[in-house]
Amino acid sequence: MQLSNQRYTIQDVDVLAIADEFGLPVYVYDADKIIEKIGLLRSSFSGVNLKIKYAAKALTNVSILKLMRQQGVEMDSVSVNEARMGMLAGFEPGRIMFTPSGVSFEEIREAVDMGLQLNVDSLSLLEWVGQTYGSRVAISIRINPHISEGGNIKISTGHADSKFGISILQRPDILAIVKKYQIPVAGLHIHTGSDFKNANAFLKGADVLFDLATDYPDLTFIDFGSGFKVAYKEGDHITDVAELGRQVSEAFQNFCQQYGRDLELWFEPGKFLVSESGHLLVKTNIVKENPTRTFAAVDSGLNHLIRPMMYDAYHDIKNISNPLGAEKIYTVVGYICETDTFATDRPLPEVRPGDVLSFENAGAYGFSMASNYNARFRPSEVLVYEGKPYLIRQRETFDDLLRGQEIIEFEEELVKK
Known part of the structure; x- marks a missing residue:
């Protein structure tokens, strides 16, 4: 304005x-500002196969979702109702990431039946997925890296006491369940919070995921969540997205070379876009x-x-x-x-x-x-x-x-x- x-x-x-x-x-809402932010993200991550998944919980109006889809952005949802809104806006179910937190198994079943990409954030859910679907449903796994950075504690999600994700300390337990049921693991996910001023939190998370990726040879993507800081007042310190993109892209390219093939790099910005x-x-x-x-x-x-x-x-x-x-x-x-x-x-x-x-x-x-x-x-x-x-x-x-x-x-x- x-x-x-x-x-x-x-x-x-x-x-x-x-x-x-x-x-x-x-x-x-100013559509031009949303489009500008999408363009900034794309231009900042060069040389990688970037996928932007809009975190719809930030603003779920169907017209906003349609604008995102028009701009080639995909979607991240935390409830099946958000996913339904996305599908109403024209998103294909397979392009919607579903990252629940403590929801019922009935809602998980509904999400799988809808064809959403399931992101598993607890050992109990991972066990249930194995018992219910065996090797039939490819999942991603949300890891809690025990990283505490960012803004208000209420929006910090990667520290050791957070309810979100599976603790990195439970790495052997994750692998044991995956092997027991032959669960296909398509991606690894991390989201450590919000209001990060620089690339440090993302690079720390990257180290965790890149090391964990050696357990899973058939990955197609690594998902870094989001947490870009926006300006709330004149002179506010914000995330230097261009510098972040340069550092993370370089680290990701090096990882892909060591992994043996190129993967997709996912981000899930919500607040940053809208x-x-x-x-x-x-x-x-x-x-x-x-x-x-x-x-x-x-x-x-x-x-x-x-x-x-x-x-x-x-x-x-x-x-x-x-x-x-x-x-x-x-x-x-x-x-x-x-x-x-x-x-x-x-x-x-x-x-x-x-x-x-x-x-x-x-x-x-x-x-x-x-x-x-x-x-x-x-x-x-x-x-x-x-x-x-x-x-x-x-x-x-x-x-x-x-x-x-x-x-x-x-x-x-x-x-x-």
């Missing part, structure tokens, strides 16, 4: 005009001046963007209806009956009742983690594609809140006299 001639635009579309047309609050594309537009309801703070209360809350409350995540905020106003200090809060603070003591151009604010980097884990808490509606979603805004999800209504409920009719309460 750019400030041009005192107005904010996305692909030359006036953002305030989008707010007027579709109402507030509303998520707005975070910067997204803007959550909200209206300022009231400006409340207290002795210690000035609050700007908006028509949104943790029900629409929970990351600041759940992860202490920073989201830049822009006053798009008064961008040249005198700077003042505000604590921006929501309308939920909880402490739902988006930002504390944030300098902003003067915020007035009715002003439209934009929470930046709202493309990832905004709508996908939204809820109906306090019986509030989830917003509409709009995609700006080739200079035109498209409504890709309608705003919820009261009927949506009631859908699925069965209302019991009770006798009228007897009034005691």
Whole structure:
């Protein structure tokens, strides 16, 4: 989103005009930004057979999935319902990686029946796959490398105490089960978390997987997950994707030479592809001046963007209806009956009742983690594609809140006299 001639635009579309047309609050996504990120990844990994698998949990709108498929991106899912959305968007089942965590065996069976690429992350699941399918279903194996790097502990998944993946210390147990049932192993997978600033975490993970690969002679891919850090504010340290690509590609090429043939190199970016594309537009309801703070209360809350409350995540905020106003200090809060603070003591151009604010980097884990808490509606979603805004999800209504409920009719309460 750019400030041009005192107005904010996305692909030359006036953002305030989008707010007027579709109402507030509303998520707005910039297709050009998504395409730009895809191109950056591709250009950064040269000389390797790169496959980009979009981690759909970041933003599952079917139109976004269709855009990914149009750009030649494949898909990573963590539930069969995500996979169904991907298939609705046109993805072939075999191009969807299914990486569950602690799901039921019934869901695993359903995923296999759908034809998804199964990624196994526990010894118990590996044993069940062997007992159920023997050598009939090729799998990949998710390894926990005991690497602790990256950002917030809540999104760190490769440390020794994480629930994700099979511990590298259980390497002999993995191989014993695979040999017992002759399970075909097509790939090895690792995902150590998020917000990595450099290539170190990926290279450490690569050392683990490259060594483990000697146990499995018939691999077709190595999957490094994701974890690229994006910028949340001006001057933020981000992952140097070009340098990362150079170092990882070189290491991967050397590995393939030693392995004896070229494999595919997979990444599963989610936040990296969609975070910067997204803007959550909200209206300022009231400006409340207290002795210690000035609050700007908006028509949104943790029900629409929970990351600041759940992860202490920073989201830049822009006053798009008064961008040249005198700077003042505000604590921006929501309308939920909880402490739902988006930002504390944030300098902003003067915020007035009715002003439209934009929470930046709202493309990832905004709508996908939204809820109906306090019986509030989830917003509409709009995609700006080739200079035109498209409504890709309608705003919820009261009927949506009631859908699925069965209302019991009770006798009228007897009034005691």
